[in-house]
Amino acid sequence: MAVDRERVAALVRELLEAIGEDPDRPGLRQTPARVADSYAEFFSGVDQDAGAPLQHTISVTRGPAPDTLPSGAVMVRDIAFRSMCEHHLLPFRGCAHVAYLPGEEVVGLGALPKVIDVLAARPQVQERLGEQVADAIASALDARGVLVVLDATHECVTMRGGRQLDASTVTIAARGAYAEPGARSELVALIGARG
Numbered sequence: 001m002a003v004d005r006e007r008v009a010a011l012v013r014e015l016l017e018a019i020g021e022d023p024d025r026p027g028l029r030q031t032p033a034r035v036a037d038s039y040a041e042f043f044s045g046v047d048q049d050a051g052a053p054l055q056h057t058i059s060v061t062r063g064p065a066p067d068t069l070p071s072g073a074v075m076v077r078d079i080a081f082r083s084m085c086e087h088h089l090l091p092f093r094g095c096a097h098v099a100y101l102p103g104e105e106v107v108g109l110g111a112l113p114k115v116i117d118v119l120a121a122r123p124q125v126q127e128r129l130g131e132q133v134a135d136a137i138a139s140a141l142d143a144r145g146v147l148v149v150l151d152a153t154h155e156c157v158t159m160r161g162g163r164q165l166d167a168s169t170v171t172i173a174a175r176g177a178y179a180e181p182g183a184r185s186e187l188v189a190l191i192g193a194r195g
Helices: 005-018 031-042 111-120 126-140 181-192
Strands: 057-059 074-085 091-101 105-107 145-154 169-176
Touching: 005 031, 074 111, 074 145, 074 181, 091 111, 091 126, 111 126, 126 145, 126 169, 145 181, 169 181
Parallel strands: none
Antiparallel strands: 057 105, 074 091, 091 145, 145 169
């Protein structure tokens, strides 16, 4: 179901009135429509299949280089993402680092950020987002292990409450071979390593 822009705009107008503002004053006239357009983008992942980007796989043994079987993890670091915290409807944003230990099938590297984009475009909490990304990859690929590390800054922490401007939150979701902390230590070290 797509975001109902007209309904969102009407509710934003009501919200402006509820906080004592005049939604008809020049600076606010277009705000309800702008917020509705923003919400259509922010929540475009609702009802989307996060596994869809992972459906086009490449066979390792029947692919272009059948003599080259992967022996280690495939990792994409520093995938920028943004989402909306479902507790306060305030944004959080950061970097995702995704690794998987391939089995017979691999996926194009551009598919991994697409999975994150779909799942982040929903009302979320960071802990669940990482788990959902790991589950989508684990179920769509015959991966022997999956690791998802998210490092994000939450406006509900930086702008309200404790107002900790430099605070970030790190979460880890792991499946298969990477469920044990020792098995994922090399990958965690690679996340921080720079050329």
